[in-house]
Amino acid sequence: MAIPTIMGTEIEYGIIVKNSPDFDPISSCVLLVNAYREDPEGRILWDYDQENPLADARGFQVDGEKYTPNQQENIARNKTLINGARYYVDHAHPEYSCPEVTNARDLVMHEKAGERVMEISRREATELLPEGALMLLHKNNSDHKGNSYGSHENHLMDRRASFKRIVEHLLPFFATRQVFCGSGKVGSENRAKRCDFQISQRADFFETEVALDTMVKRPIINTRDEPHADREKYRRLHIIVGDSNMSEYTIYLRSGVTALILSMIEDGAIDQDLVLRDPVQSIKDVSHDPSLKQEIQLDNGKKMTGVEIQTAFLEMALTYAERNPVDDAVREVLAEWQEVMTLLASDPMELRDRIDWVAKKALIESFMDRQGLDWKDPKVQMMDLQYHDTRPDKGLYHMLERQGKMRRICTDEEINNAVFRPPADTRAFFRGECLRRYPGEVFGVNWDSISFGVDDDPIKRVMMNEPLKGTQAHVEELLDKSENAKSLLANMD
Helix, strand or coil, X not given: CCCCCCEEEEEECEEEEECCCCCCHHHHHHHHHHHCCCCCCCCCEECHHHCCCCEECCCEECCCCCCCCCHHHHHHHEEECCCCCEEEEECCEEEEECCCECCHHHHHHHHHHHHHHHHHHHXXXXXXXXXXXXXXXXXXXXXXXXXXXXXXXXXXXXXXXXXXXXXXXXXXXXXXXXXHHCCCEECCCCCCCCCCEECCCCHHHEEEEEECCCCCCEEEEECECCCCCCCCCEEEEEECCCCCCCCHHHHXXXXXXXXXXXXXXXXXXXXXXXXXXXXXXXXXXHHCCCCCCCEEEECCCCEEEHHHHHHHHHHHHHHHHHHCCCCHHHHHHHHHHHHHHHHHHHCHHHHCCCXXXXXXXXXXXXXXXXXXXXXCCHHHHHHHHHCCECCCCCCHHHHHHHCCCCCCCCCHHHHHHHHHCCCCCCCHHHHHHHHHHCHHHEEEEECCEEEECCCCCCCEEEECCCCCCCCHHHHHHHHHCCCCHHHHHHXXX
């Protein structure tokens, strides 16, 4: 049987400071991250020793030098939060990596908590800017100037699963899943064929099928082999092909369906030949056709639309659920996926209340009709950007949500709680609670370890190689009887 689901997301946000002629994205990111004052002492390091971004899933190490910042830069660029998340500066973007979760609904909750953290930071950072300057953040993937930034998904998989088989099945899945999880975009970029509106923000930027890069010659399948867990048991599938989503429902469906497909790959349950003749061209062809009628060429000579390919995956998933024990959370995802695929095949615009690209397209077309505009008008492109504005009172997605026009997955109370509380059923609970209870004694943190500096003793690193250990059920009693990190370490021994 497939291993239990463990997943999370890493979202890079677009950043700009209006009315600032000297705007520098990196220093602005540092200001933003440090404006979030959860850890006023600011002494906790991110443990780069535990990382190896040059390991390739195909079984080799790529030549290169691992970047490790000095201590001062490390502290300035990294914050590990009491909800188990990491909030940091990645190149020229602020990035929020949510804690590990076990199901799609919790992922929505914690990814949305990241939006709240970013907005708190943005307001605090703006107060520190010169008078008249305004910091803005956008949860999108393109600046419309040829630059794209990522929305990365992470899923643990069984190390024994054949990577060749993973690639074979995921190329057609990733090339076409945008039909239900694209964020929508006005126009095209990166020398792609001109279009008025397309389904995905990221599709134009993928140039190869399989590779380790994430910024140059972006691959549909990224081969980074950095599990942040027991390497003998797990691999982490680092997915860079998706869009940043605003809709809770879209995040939920994207995460839940992807996790299910990965379980099916591990269990050998994908038995249809859906290999594409040209996956890189196919991802663009599907994106550039919001009518969803564009057929793409399979390697076996058949032609299918993106919706037809996703429907084939759905049919295999329904069979899989009949033959294998799956929990209620997976059955709920399946039911929603089935409804969405039925509507995509009949009338995609019926999904304007839950799928990002459809909601954005309907909103922009309504505005164009009222104003007598066409797709080339700068106001239309501005609306595209405004959909992703993180400000609750300005962002167009937030406007739709306030008006009750978008389906919710979580309540505001649940999301606000996730800003300060880690998931209870993964090791993120131990990480977050240690940061909350013993902040002055935590020296360094990584996803699979936490280090304590107690008195003058040597630094003590506690390994967390099992993502389903360190849960509330597992460690809360231990934490409750440990008044400080010294007693925690003694009690653990």
